Amino acid sequence: MNLSLLSRYAFFAFxxxxxxxxxxxxxxxxxxxxxxxxxxLSLIGLGDLLQTRHAVRRNYPILGNIRYLVEGIRPEIRQxxxxxxxxxxxxxxxxxxxxxxxAKNEGADKPFGxxxxxxxxxxxxxxxxxxxxxxTDPCSFRVEIGGPQCSQPYSASLFNIxxxxxxxxxxxxxxxxxxGAKLGEFYHDTGEGSISPYHREHGGDxxxxxxxxxxxxxxxxxxxxxxxxxxxxxxxxVKMIEIKLSQGAKPGHxxxxxxxxxxxxxxxxxxxPMGEDxxxxxxxxAFSTPTELLQFIAQLRELSGGKPVGFKFCLGHPWEFMGIVxxxxxxxxxxxxxxxxxxxxxxxxAPLEFTDHLGVPLREGxxxxxxxxxxxxxxxxxxxxxxxxxVSAFDIxxxxxxxxxxxxxxxxxxxxxxxxxxxxxxxxxxxxGVATQDPLRQRALVVEDKAQRVYNFxxxxxKALAEMLAAAGLDHPAQIxxxxxxxxxxxxxxxxxxxxxxxxxxxxxxxxxxxxxxxxRMWRMARADSFEPAPA
Numbered sequence: 001m002n003l004s005l006l007s008r009y010a011f012f013a014f015x016x017x018x019x020x021x022x023x024x025x026x027x028x029x030x031x032x033x034x035x036x037x038x039x040x041l042s043l044i045g046l047g048d049l050l051q052t053r054h055a056v057r058r059n060y061p062i063l064g065n066i067r068y069l070v071e072g073i074r075p076e077i078r079q080x081x082x083x084x085x086x087x088x089x090x091x092x093x094x095x096x097x098x099x100x101x102x103a104k105n106e107g108a109d110k111p112f113g114x115x116x117x118x119x120x121x122x123x124x125x126x127x128x129x130x131x132x133x134x135x136t137d138p139c140s141f142r143v144e145i146g147g148p149q150c151s152q153p154y155s156a157s158l159f160n161i162x163x164x165x166x167x168x169x170x171x172x173x174x175x176x177x178x179x180g181a182k183l184g185e186f187y188h189d190t191g192e193g194s195i196s197p198y199h200r201e202h203g204g205d206x207x208x209x210x211x212x213x214x215x216x217x218x219x220x221x222x223x224x225x226x227x228x229x230x231x232x233x234x235x236x237x238v239k240m241i242e243i244k245l246s247q248g249a250k251p252g253h254x255x256x257x258x259x260x261x262x263x264x265x266x267x268x269x270x271x272x273p274m275g276e277d278x279x280x281x282x283x284x285x286a287f288s289t290p291t292e293l294l295q296f297i298a299q300l301r302e303l304s305g306g307k308p309v310g311f312k313f314c315l316g317h318p319w320e321f322m323g324i325v326x327x328x329x330x331x332x333x334x335x336x337x338x339x340x341x342x343x344x345x346x347x348x349x350a351p352l353e354f355t356d357h358l359g360v361p362l363r364e365g366x367x368x369x370x371x372x373x374x375x376x377x378x379x380x381x382x383x384x385x386x387x388x389x390x391v392s393a394f395d396i397x398x399x400x401x402x403x404x405x406x407x408x409x410x411x412x413x414x415x416x417x418x419x420x421x422x423x424x425x426x427x428x429x430x431x432x433g434v435a436t437q438d439p440l441r442q443r444a445l446v447v448e449d450k451a452q453r454v455y456n457f458x459x460x461x462x463k464a465l466a467e468m469l470a471a472a473g474l475d476h477p478a479q480i481x482x483x484x485x486x487x488x489x490x491x492x493x494x495x496x497x498x499x500x501x502x503x504x505x506x507x508x509x510x511x512x513x514x515x516x517x518x519x520x521r522m523w524r525m526a527r528a529d530s531f532e533p534a535p536a
Contacts, residue, residue: 012045012061055418055432058444095391096415102460103416103453123488126397127496129473136475138462143406145240145383147336149298151306154205154239157186158477159396159462161454162345162387162408163209163244163312165193167257167266167278168425170442172450173434176417178204179447180454189408192244192255192280195232196269202451206237209312210300211244212254213280215270224286226303228271233304240337241300243293245284245313248345248388251359252316254282261428261437290320290327290528298333310337312387314345315365316358319533322526325376330528334381339408340366342388346411362388363402367501370403371519375509391415393464400477401485401497416457417450 015038022035045061048054057064101107116123146153161181166174174196181188181204188204190196192211199206210229213222217229233241246252257266257278267274287293293311301309315321328334342362347355360368366386373379386404390396391412399407411419418432430436433445469477472484482497489495502516514520525533 008060011063012042012048015039015041015045015062052446052449055434055444055446056420058446059431059433059441096421099391099412099415099457102464103457105456105460119488119491121488121490124394124398125486126394126468126472126484127486128471131473133470133473133475135470136466138459138466141462141465141477143383145310145337146308147334147381149301149334150308150336152304152308153336154187154308156239156406157184157458157462158406158465159458160187160207160406160408161189161413162410163189163191163242163247164410164414165191165257166196166198166269167193167261167437168435170430170433170436170445171196171198171265172442172445172447173414173417174198175201175447176445176450177413177454178202178206179451180413180416180458181205183451183455184458186458187239189242193257193266194269194271195235195238196265200235200237203237205239206235207240207242208233208238209242209244211280212282212284213270213272213278214286215272218271222281222285226299229300230303233300233307238304238307240308240310241304242337242339243284243297243300243309243311245311246316246341246359247312247347248314248341248343248359248362249347250354251314251343252282253354253358255280258426258428263437266437289530290324291331293324294327294331294333294335297335301336308336310335310339310382312339312341312385314341314343314388315360315368317531317533318368318522319525319527320531321369322372322522323528323531325372325378326526327528328378329376334378337383337385338369339385339387340369340404342366342386345388362386362399366399366404367402371502371504372509374506375504375514375519377507377510379506393461393468396461396465397468397477397480398485400480401482402501405478412457412461413454416453418445 018038019035019042022031022038025031026035041062044065048057048061048064051057141158142155143158144153145156161177168191175198178188178199179202182202187207188199189207190199190209192209192213192215194216195206195208214224216232217225219225232238259275259277262274262278264274270278272278287296297309301307340362342365343359344361370379370384373382383405384403385406385408386399387408387410389411390399390407390409396407414434417434419434420432422431424430425435428436428438430441433442436442465477469480472480474480482501482503485497486494487497487500504519508514509519509523514523527534
């Protein structure tokens with residue numbers, strides 16, 4: 001038994017043993033108060049182990065109750081005790097509280113007005129209409145994905161689970177996410193760790209993410225294996241294929257699953273040896289140019305039987321994406337979708353400098369991709385998804401307004417299944433059983449309870465989006481655009497998103513009459529035959 005297990009259960013075990021050992025000495029007056037106290041604590045600990053709603057209490061009997069006692073006192077003290085310096089955490093207490101409320105089906109209404117400083121630079125809001133629209137059923141918020149070269153299009157929800165791999169997440173976390181996706185009829189992105197048995201148990205829709213390690217369709221030398229891919233992709237549960245070029249939190253870095261988290265199940269799922277760190281290279285071996293990337297997309301579409309195939313990336317050098325678009329125009333091969341990840345996206349582990357200083361933020365990256373597709377007359381043929389620190393209905397509205405067709409969230413759904421931001425994902429000691437392969441720790445995450453919370457969070461978030469759109473006088477998310485979103489620029493000035501950003505006209509990049517100098521220069525540098533820039 002390891003030291004971590006001893007430390008988690010030591011106080012509970014002490015209380016039980018003390019109670020039993022002191023029973024023969026109850027005749028002594030000084031003993032019975034201590035025996036009574038130890039007995040009460042033992043019963044509390046037993047109740048913690050048997051209850052199914054709170055993972056922290058299941059993993060830390062008796063001691064875990066301290067967290068919930070803290071939550072009962074004043075918000076200022078609670079924030080100080082639970083978070084310390086709130087600026088050091090990726091998400092604020094208010095954001096987590098919003099997710100928890102929706103996941104638990106509790107009312108998210110709050111008294112005393114906004115928590116935000118409306119005169120602070122950067123404050124954003126949706127302008128409302130004097131004639132609000134009737135409320136639309138959020139179940140109708142779906143997006144048809146599949147271009148002219150796809151024979152099995154997929155109707156996706158407007159809000160889905162972003163890429164998180166089995167291995168990074170526990171088996172119970174994967175089970176809960178997938179069962180919640182099944183209940184709510186939205187998709188669950190597998191992450192690059194391939195399709196595990198736990199993704200298949202409940203039959204929720206899957207988007208299979210294919211990273212540079214080609215896990216699940218990997219040859220012995222680590223390269224792509226077409227036959228293994230075709231066998232996996234044939235599953236009716238797999239609705240789309242997503243090639244991962246990069247992710248927001250560590251673009252250009254690749255990934256690593258430490259060897260102490262590589263169990264036999266993970267090794268079998270990914271097709272990698274045990275006893276070694278599982279490495280995802282920083283770049284793909286199946287292609288090396290924009291044209292070859294599109295040929296790989298065409299190959300995957302054929303091998304999958306015509307399912308939608310696209311790619312996910314965090315924008316880096318602008319000319320590289322424009323080179324991919326030029327290759328689309330030259331070859332006629334189109335991805336069915338593109339998911340733009342922002343540098344603000346999360347990960348289980350990344351170098352601090354990468355997290356802070358590499359990659360383009362979501363708004364700028366999404367706008368650039370949208371504009372490039374519009375300017376090349378391809379936007380109506382390719383759907384755009386967005387991911388990167390999206391947890392609320394307003395976050396979804398914000399990305400829809402500048403070009404996205406749908407949004408994905410990872411951290412929001414992690415909160416829904418119990419993540420408390422302990423920032424111990426890489427240690428295998430997650431206190432809530434979300435990001436660990438320790439079977440006793442992940443036992444704390446009760447699948448049935450957390451799957452319902454995943455479903456609730458999805459449903460209540462889209463309901464909130466429907467209410468916001470109705471207040472703005474809109475019937476459907478497709479109607480929202482940059483003129484509906486507003487940002488404070490200074491204490492005396494606000495601007496619509498439409499005033500802040502350049503929006504290209506259809507075909508503008510092809511016309512030779514490009515309005516913005518930046519877009520014109522990047523377009524000249526872009527090459528279909530190489531990711532290297534042409535002379536400017």
